[in-house]
Amino acid sequence: MSTSVTKQEVSTLLSSRRRGRLESLPYLLVLPSLALICLIELYPFVTGFYYSLKSGSLLNTGEFVGLGNYIRLWSMPDFIHALYFSALFAFFAVFGSYLVGLGLALVLARDVPGKGFFRVALLIPWIIPSIVSITSWRWLIQDQHGSVNVFLSWFGLGPYYFLSSEHLAMLSVIVIKIWRSFPFMMVSLIAALQTIDQSLYEAAAIDGAGRWATFRYVTLPHIKTISVVMWILMTIWSVNDFDTPWLLTQGGPSNATENLIVLAYRYTFAGNMVGIGTAIAFTMLVILAVLSILILRYQERED
Amino acid sequence: MSTYNGVSRRKFLKMSSAVGLAIALGGGLSACGSPSAPTPSATQVGGGATSGGSSPVRLDFWDMVWGPPEYIQTAKDLVKQFNDEHKSIQVNYRSIPWNNWYQTFTTAIGAGTAPDISTGAGYQAVQFYDSGAILPVDEVIEEWRKSGELEDFVPGSVDILKYDGHYVALPWAIDIRIPWYRTDMFEKAGVKEPTNWDELRAALKQLTGNGKYGMVASNDTGGTHYLYFFILNNGGGIFTKDRKLDWMNPRNVEAIKYLSSLVKDGSVSPASAGYSGDDASKAFGRGEAALKIDGPGFDQGFPADTAKKMAILPPIKGPHGDLGTVYWINNIMLYKQTKDPEATMEFLKWWSKNQKPLWTKGHNGQLPARKSFASDPYFKNDPRLSFINDKWVSVGKTVATHAPSIFPQLNAVEGQGVMQTLIQDILQGKDPVESMQKAEPQLKAIMGES
Numbered sequence: 001m002s003t004s005v006t007k008q009e010v011s012t013l014l015s016s017r018r019r020g021r022l023e024s025l026p027y028l029l030v031l032p033s034l035a036l037i038c039l040i041e042l043y044p045f046v047t048g049f050y051y052s053l054k055s056g057s058l059l060n061t062g063e064f065v066g067l068g069n070y071i072r073l074w075s076m077p078d079f080i081h082a083l084y085f086s087a088l089f090a091f092f093a094v095f096g097s098y099l100v101g102l103g104l105a106l107v108l109a110r111d112v113p114g115k116g117f118f119r120v121a122l123l124i125p126w127i128i129p130s131i132v133s134i135t136s137w138r139w140l141i142q143d144q145h146g147s148v149n150v151f152l153s154w155f156g157l158g159p160y161y162f163l164s165s166e167h168l169a170m171l172s173v174i175v176i177k178i179w180r181s182f183p184f185m186m187v188s189l190i191a192a193l194q195t196i197d198q199s200l201y202e203a204a205a206i207d208g209a210g211r212w213a214t215f216r217y218v219t220l221p222h223i224k225t226i227s228v229v230m231w232i233l234m235t236i237w238s239v240n241d242f243d244t245p246w247l248l249t250q251g252g253p254s255n256a257t258e259n260l261i262v263l264a265y266r267y268t269f270a271g272n273m274v275g276i277g278t279a280i281a282f283t284m285l286v287i288l289a290v291l292s293i294l295i296l297r298y299q300e301r302e303d
Numbered sequence: 304m305s306t307y308n309g310v311s312r313r314k315f316l317k318m319s320s321a322v323g324l325a326i327a328l329g330g331g332l333s334a335c336g337s338p339s340a341p342t343p344s345a346t347q348v349g350g351g352a353t354s355g356g357s358s359p360v361r362l363d364f365w366d367m368v369w370g371p372p373e374y375i376q377t378a379k380d381l382v383k384q385f386n387d388e389h390k391s392i393q394v395n396y397r398s399i400p401w402n403n404w405y406q407t408f409t410t411a412i413g414a415g416t417a418p419d420i421s422t423g424a425g426y427q428a429v430q431f432y433d434s435g436a437i438l439p440v441d442e443v444i445e446e447w448r449k450s451g452e453l454e455d456f457v458p459g460s461v462d463i464l465k466y467d468g469h470y471v472a473l474p475w476a477i478d479i480r481i482p483w484y485r486t487d488m489f490e491k492a493g494v495k496e497p498t499n500w501d502e503l504r505a506a507l508k509q510l511t512g513n514g515k516y517g518m519v520a521s522n523d524t525g526g527t528h529y530l531y532f533f534i535l536n537n538g539g540g541i542f543t544k545d546r547k548l549d550w551m552n553p554r555n556v557e558a559i560k561y562l563s564s565l566v567k568d569g570s571v572s573p574a575s576a577g578y579s580g581d582d583a584s585k586a587f588g589r590g591e592a593a594l595k596i597d598g599p600g601f602d603q604g605f606p607a608d609t610a611k612k613m614a615i616l617p618p619i620k621g622p623h624g625d626l627g628t629v630y631w632i633n634n635i636m637l638y639k640q641t642k643d644p645e646a647t648m649e650f651l652k653w654w655s656k657n658q659k660p661l662w663t664k665g666h667n668g669q670l671p672a673r674k675s676f677a678s679d680p681y682f683k684n685d686p687r688l689s690f691i692n693d694k695w696v697s698v699g700k701t702v703a704t705h706a707p708s709i710f711p712q713l714n715a716v717e718g719q720g721v722m723q724t725l726i727q728d729i730l731q732g733k734d735p736v737e738s739m740q741k742a743e744p745q746l747k748a749i750m751g752e753s
Contacts, residue, residue, distance in 0.1 A: 058409040059434040142582060143574035144514060145591075163577025165731060252522050253576040253727035255720070269406065271719040 052278035058268075062275060069279035078255055079280065082263040086284075089174055089245075089259055090238035094231050096178035101185025106219075108186070109193040119190070126183035130243035137176050138163070138248060166256035169249050173257045177244045181237070185230055192226040193219070228299045232292050239288055260284045359393045360646040364654075365408075365421035367399050369476065369633075370667040371603065377665030385653055392646045412436045412640070419641035420651060425631035426714040428464060428472035431638075433711045438637040439469035443648055452656075455673045460632045463701055465708045472634030473655055474672035479630035479699050480528045480596050481691055482616040488515070488593040499620040500561060507570035510593040517570035519592030520730060525580035527722035530729075531629035531702055532596050533558040536618075538625035540704035541716070541746070548750045549705070550743050556736060557622070559725075563735035576730035599691050600668025615690055618698050630699030632709075633669065670696060712749050721745045 052069055056062030073079045108119055125133060141148045144159035152158040162172045196219065204214045242261045245251055251258030251266065258266070260280055268277025366378055375398045382396040397418070399407055404424065408431070411417045417436065421427075431437045444461065447453040453461060460474040489496075492510045497503040507517025520526045534540065539554030549555075565571050572592050575583065587595045588605050594616075595601075602610040618626040635654065641647045661667045663681040670692060671677050682688045702717060703709045716722065721742050728738035747753040 057434070058405070059412060059431070059436070138582075142577050143572075143586070145589075161573045161577055164574055165576070169577065249577070250523065250579075251720075252723065253731055254724050254733070266720055271715055272405075 048278050049282060051274050052282050053275070055273075055275045057272045057274055059272075065275065069275045070283065072276070073279055073283060078258065078263060079260075081255060082258050082260045082280075085170070085257065086239050086259040086261075088170070089177065089241070089257075090235050092174045093177040093181055093238040093241075094234045096174070097181035097185050097234060098227070098231065100178060100182040102189055104182070104186045105189035105193055106215075109190050119187075122186060123183045125180050126187075130180070131247060133180065134176065134244060134247035137172075141172060163249055164253060166254055169253055169257050173245050173248055176248060177238065177241065180244065181234060185234070188226060188230055189223060192223040196222045224302075225299070228295060232295055235291065236288055239284060359391050360643045362392060362394045362420065362641070362643070362647055362650055363397065363418040364394050364650070365397050365399050365418040367404065367422050367424070368401060369422070369661070369669065370600070370665050374661060374665035374667055377660050380664075381654070381658060381660060384657070385650065389649070389653075392650060394650055412638070415640060417638040417640045419643070419647045420635065420637050422475065422633065422635045423472075424714075425478070425633060426709055426711065426717075428634050428636040429466045429709050430711045430714050431636070432466060432469070432471040436639055437471050438639045438641065438644055438647075439471055440473050440637060440648070440651065441470050443473065443652060444470045455675050457672050457674060457677075457696060460672050463632045463703075463708050464634055466710060472636035473651060474632045475635045475655060475658065476633040476667065476669040477630055477672055477696060477699065478598055478633055478669045479691065479695055480532050480598060480628050481695050482532075482594055482596050482619070483587070483601050483613055484594045484616055485587070485590060485592075485612050486614050487612045488590060492593075494593075496616055497619060498617070500622055503619055504561075504565060504568065504570070507565060507594065508568055511568075511570045515590070516572040516592045518565065518594045519572040519578070519583045519586050520575040520595075520726065521578045521580045521583040522576050522727050522730065523580050523723060524717065525583070525597070526575070526726040526730070527717065528629060529562060529596055530559065530722060530726055533562050535627040535629050535700045535704060536625060537561075537621040538623055538627065540700070540706075542703055542706045544705050544707065546703075546706045546710055546750075548743075548746055548752055550746055551739060554623075556739060559729065559735045559739055561622075563729050563732070566730060566732050571730065576727050598668060599670055599688065600666075602687065603666065603668060615687060615695075617690075617694055626698040627700050628695060628698060629702060630696070631701065632672065712751075715749045716746065719745075719749065721749070 051061075053064060053066060054062045055065045055069070104118075104122060108115055108122075112118075140146050141162040142164075143149070143161065148162070149159040152160065160168060162168045200218050201214060204218050209217065239259070240261055241259070242265065245257045245259055245262050246265075249257045251262045261284070264277045264280040264284070266277075267273045267280065271277075364382065366375075368375065378398070379396050382394050386393050399421070408417070408421070408423070408427070412431065412434070428437055432439070444453065456474055457477060460477070461470065464470055464472045464474060484496075488510055489506075494506045494509050495502075497506045510517040520529050534555050537554045537558040539552060539558050541548065541550055541555070543549045572578075572583075572586060574586065578586065583592075583595060584597070584601070584604060586592050588609050602613050605613070618628070620626060635651060637644065637647050637651065655673075659671070659673075659676045659679060662671060662676065663679065670688070671682075676682070677692045682692055701709060702713055725738055725742045728741070729735060744753060
């Protein structure tokens with residue numbers, strides 16, 4: 001058996017090493033990002049879940065209570081109400097913003113005068129920082145001197161104290177959420193509408209389809225996929241929306257506008273009950289994950 | 304189409320519906336609360352004051368923002384004065400904003416970077432003491448008891464801070480709630496200063512009309528002070544002497560019913576349930592409401608011409624002849640993480656004795672806990688401050704009433720939202736007894752009695 005190595009063998013060996021290096025290169029390149037994600041996302045996630053299994057405060061880790069915090073949630077009236085309001089808030093926010101966004105998108109996708117201006121101008125509610133827009137809304141509606149009540153008084157109506165009664169406050173929070181959200185729906189739907197082949201509309205017209213039939217059988221199928229995506233996103237953003245209820249009402253009056261994320265904040269930071277606060281957050285996660293999967297499966301079946 | 308659908312499903316199953324959300328929710332909260340045992344890490348450089356080393360002891364002093372901008376500068380000047388007088392101890396002053404103050408302190412304690420000494424919110428010392436972070440000041444109290452220095456403090460203010468057999472902090476200021484009223488509105492309506500609840504009710508009714516209201520409140524913690532004000536004014540209290548919940552006692556119920564009756568009279572601005580404290584103050588400043596319960600420095604937030612039209616009612620008698628309002632003894636506390644307790648206590652004593660400029664120059668919005676400061680011309684020559692000192696401080700009571708001193712659960716009682724929900728219920732005109740009954744299980748849970 002010869003111990004000498006031929007040039008060809010060396011070359012083969014090197015190339016196999018090179019091949020190995022090349023194959024592992026993508027993994028090596030991904031590694032720093034992966035480590036960073038684990039550090040800043042996975043670690044807090046796992047730690048957060050661990051805290052939800054304990055009865056700790058912001059200063060003490062507390063005792064291990066297993067699923068005790070999760071079980072306790074379902075006997076807490078404020079959690080049940082927050083769950084109800086989160087569902088209500090998300091439903092109307094998605095439904096309302098989609099309807100407004102779709103209506104405007106259908107108009108602005110056409111050749112209407114001032115189309116460019118309106119497309120930009122109608123984005124303003126989406127662009128303005130929430131602290132600015134919601135604080136402005138507070139001033140507009142909170143008492144008899146707010147512009148909305150001044151306007152209503154011209155017609156002999158009001159004053160209405162929109163933030164001082166539970167039902168009006170709930171309505172106000174939802175309406176303002178719709179106002180903040182419709183531009184996203186509008187822009188996405190305009191983009192979707194522009195991808196529809198115009199020849200389909202021409203064919204529908206030749207077939208004698210009316211406006212509703214054209215919308216029902218041409219437009220709607222083509223924007224359905226993007227619509228489902230937007231519904232899911234808007235549901236998640238609505239359930240997670242801290243800014244709108246907090247800046248407008250701080251969850252009041254009498255907890256009427258307190259959604260799950262505000263409740264989680266209140267328990268964690270005002271009540272110093274980290275276990276309950278994180279349990280609320282993780283319950284939200286499960287509910288949203290299940291909801292998203294159900295919607296996606298439904299869409300898959302429809303397709 | 305199918306390709307598009309496939310991609311979108313994967314994206315959303317991966318990105319939106321699970322991991323991203325979980326991290327945003329769970330991780331976001333968990334990252335804020337990372338409890339761990341405190342570890343010592345005070346900023347000592349070289350030898351301590353008592354060790355005779357050449358390098359001075361360095362102390363960190365965290366002070367909350369207790370007044371207008373000149374307060375911070377005055378506090379810094381005072382610290383500089385201390386540093387000049389004590390070459391072996393050098394104090395670093397840091398002003399701490401009230402926003403997220405609790406997180407600021409808990410994070411620092413958890414990370415082992417707590418200050419050596421700090422001022423803080425009313426229940427901060429007992430809360431942190433319960434978590435093992437506070438160094439009691441028993442020896443300072445004992446020393447001052449012997450020397451008579453303790454006599455200089457407002458009666459009861461020192462013992463209010465005794466918890467678990469230890470003095471957990473030293474009082475330095477008093478925050479108190481008093482009824483401010485607009486003299487112009489009272490004069491215009493021909494209303495005299497009410498002296499009891501019946502007169503107050505009649506006055507508020509008389510002041511209401513033409514879009515203006517007798518009283519304005521708010522839906523936040525400032526609004527809850529109205530609850531404490533009337534409960535304590537009526538000789539009520541939320542706790543027994545041994546710190547048990549005593550929520551539905553007749554005096555408390557009577558007080559809340561009275562407050563509710565003012566709302567039902569239409570004498571309280573209907574916007575109150577939606578107002579923040581600032582909103583309510585602005586409504587008062589605009590002359591839309593004649594009375595607001597607020598702190599001693601309330602008038603400082605208004606232009607001079609508005610402030611001129613403001614005055615303070617004298618203590619009002621409840622239906623059983625009781626007087627009272629709510630007050631908080633703000634305190635200065637030491638942290639166990641300090642490496643040189645002796646130097647820190649030296650600074651504490653110096654600060655307590657020399658902090659009068661915080662009022663006279665810094666215009667601190669509260670009242671001093673030391674009687675000698677309160678007798679300074681700064682207070683005596685100010686008719687409002689002297690009026691509060693003379694008439695109101697002596698009838699002040701804590702939220703802990705009838706317990707003799709404060710305890711950690713008070714922070715949750717005041718801050719967790721139970722009382723906010725109650726005042727919002729009352730301001731919306733809901734049944735007061737039902738609202739109180741609704742609050743009771745939550746209060747019991749806070750007290751660990753459920």
